[in-house]
Amino acid sequence: MKHLLKTRLRDLYARTLFHTGLHAVVDRLMPRRLTILAGHCVAGPGSNGVLPPDMKISSGRLEEILTWLGRRYDLHTASSGWRALRAGEGRRGLVALTMDDGYRDNATAMLPLLRRLGAPATVFLETRPLDERRVNWTHKYFWIAGKLEPEPFLDRYRRTCAKKQRQGLLKVLEAMVRPGFKFDYHFKRYLKYDADPEDRDRTIDALFAELGGDERALCDELYLDWDEARELRDGGCELGCHTRGHVILSRAADDEALRAETAGAAEDMRAALGARAGAFAYPFGRRWDFDDASVEAVRAAGFDLAVTTHAGTNGPGDDPFRLKRLMIDDGAQLHLLVAEACGGFDLLRLFGVDLSE
Numbered sequence: 001m002k003h004l005l006k007t008r009l010r011d012l013y014a015r016t017l018f019h020t021g022l023h024a025v026v027d028r029l030m031p032r033r034l035t036i037l038a039g040h041c042v043a044g045p046g047s048n049g050v051l052p053p054d055m056k057i058s059s060g061r062l063e064e065i066l067t068w069l070g071r072r073y074d075l076h077t078a079s080s081g082w083r084a085l086r087a088g089e090g091r092r093g094l095v096a097l098t099m100d101d102g103y104r105d106n107a108t109a110m111l112p113l114l115r116r117l118g119a120p121a122t123v124f125l126e127t128r129p130l131d132e133r134r135v136n137w138t139h140k141y142f143w144i145a146g147k148l149e150p151e152p153f154l155d156r157y158r159r160t161c162a163k164k165q166r167q168g169l170l171k172v173l174e175a176m177v178r179p180g181f182k183f184d185y186h187f188k189r190y191l192k193y194d195a196d197p198e199d200r201d202r203t204i205d206a207l208f209a210e211l212g213g214d215e216r217a218l219c220d221e222l223y224l225d226w227d228e229a230r231e232l233r234d235g236g237c238e239l240g241c242h243t244r245g246h247v248i249l250s251r252a253a254d255d256e257a258l259r260a261e262t263a264g265a266a267e268d269m270r271a272a273l274g275a276r277a278g279a280f281a282y283p284f285g286r287r288w289d290f291d292d293a294s295v296e297a298v299r300a301a302g303f304d305l306a307v308t309t310h311a312g313t314n315g316p317g318d319d320p321f322r323l324k325r326l327m328i329d330d331g332a333q334l335h336l337l338v339a340e341a342c343g344g345f346d347l348l349r350l351f352g353v354d355l356s357e
Contacts, residue, residue: 010355013348014339023342027072027093030343033313034085034094036078037065037337038281038325040101042109048222050142052184054329059113061330066119068334069095073341077238078122079278082305082323086316093341097121098307098325100242100281102129104221107228111235123232124242124281124307127268129223133216136246137201140208141188143218147211150176150183156210161195161203168194192248192284226272233273240279241265241303248284249294258293263301278304285309285325295321311357313346 017023041048043056069075073093076084081096083089099106102125114121128134144153158169168190175186191200208215224232233239243249243261252258262280269277280303282290287310298306298321305320312324326340339345345356 006355011333011336013355014333014335014344017339017342017344018335023338023344024072026344026347027342030092030346031315032085032088032092032094033315033341033343033346034076034081034096034323035073035313035337035341036081036096036098036307036323036325037328038098038100038285038307038309039328040099041103042105042113043330044105044109047105047108048103050139050146050218050222052142054331057328057330057332059109061332062110062328063113063117065328065332065334065337066097066113066117069337069341070117070119075119077120077279078240078307078323079238079304080120082314082320085314088316093343095341098240098281099123101246102126102224102229102242104224104228106237107224107232111232111237114237115235120236120238122238122240122279123229124240124279125224125229125269126242126244126246127265127272128244129219130226130229130272131268133219133223134245135215135219135222137191137204138188138246139218139222140204140213140215141191143213144204144207144211145184150187153207154183154187156207157203160206162199165196165199197247197251230273238279239269239273239277240281241269241277242281243283244268246283248289249282249297250289250291252294255293258297259301262294262297262303266301266303276302280306282306282308311340313340313343 039057040055041051042062043058048056073095074090076094076096078096078098081094085094099121102123106123158166172186172190175181229239244265247261249258249261266277280298285308305323307323307325309327310324311326314323326337348355
């Protein structure tokens with residue numbers, strides 16, 4: 001009930017700012033800020049049909065957002081936006097578009113749109129798909145989920161995983177009988193945080209192969225190759241780093257594994273692109289997905305900034321290795337984005353009210 005009330009108040013407040021034009025007044029009153037948008041894919045059945053809706057935004061919706069924001073705020077990459085913010089350059093409100101993972105549609109669908117609008121973006125690349133044409137476990141999970149109904153999927157997983165891992169699946173089974181149960185959310189969360197990573201990867205690989213999955217073909221369908229990455233770079237996009245294999249950095253097995261996913265991924269990008277990547281995105285990006293050791297590893301790898309997936313704007317005095325972003329998909333609502341970008345939710349925080357997230 002409390003969450004529902006907060007959501008409704010948030011929406012009402014944002015609509016008021018947007019439709020009355022008060023967002024322009026708030027923008028002038030509030031300190032300089034950088035709003036970073038974060039997405040994954042520009043929707044297209046030929047390139048990302050296997051991925052869930054919350055990872056996609058239509059080209060029409062993205063164009064609407066960038067066109068509106070571009071008229072009122074300076075559009076940047078993540079790195080150029082941070083530099084402009086720190087230097088006090090440009091308008092009071094700065095906006096950067098970022099896309100995570102490095103999907104093919106970023107080159108085939110997003111880049112033509114950006115060129116038409118004269119807008120930049122940052123694309124955060126996983127390097128293993130580009131170097132080895134291998135995908136992380138979540139993409140095989142999405143592919144399997146498209147082949148099997150929830151109960152058969154869960155049953156096959158339970159029969160294939162190690163016996164000592166089966167007890168943990170009871171949490172998912174128990175949740176299945178509750179009202180409002182969402183299989184994808186609960187099962188994926190279990191696999192992400194509760195399952196043994198090695199056993200999870202082995203089990204998902206076994207089910208993927210059993211159902212006829214082709215990892216190279218799936219990678220070619222979903223991900224950029226290095227030539228397409230260079231096309232993005234040459235088209236005005238910044239290429240940032242998103243680790244090698246999209247692992248949860250706070251759960252890295254040891255210091256060497258953490259270094260491989262940060263400094264190692266940076267080395268991969270330098271070898272392929274001939275230049276240092278300045279920006280980094282933490283996989284999944286919530287507070288529990290990275291920790292102080294992760295931040296230090298990113299800093300030691302030579303990056304200038306790192307972004308999370310926590311909502312909010314960024315001020316010039318904020319920690320550059322914990323920058324906030326607003327996630328966008330096809331359900332993104334312009335009035336809510338504008339309320340963030342103008343500093344509207346920051347204004348409420350001055351009075352002890354936080355409706356942003």
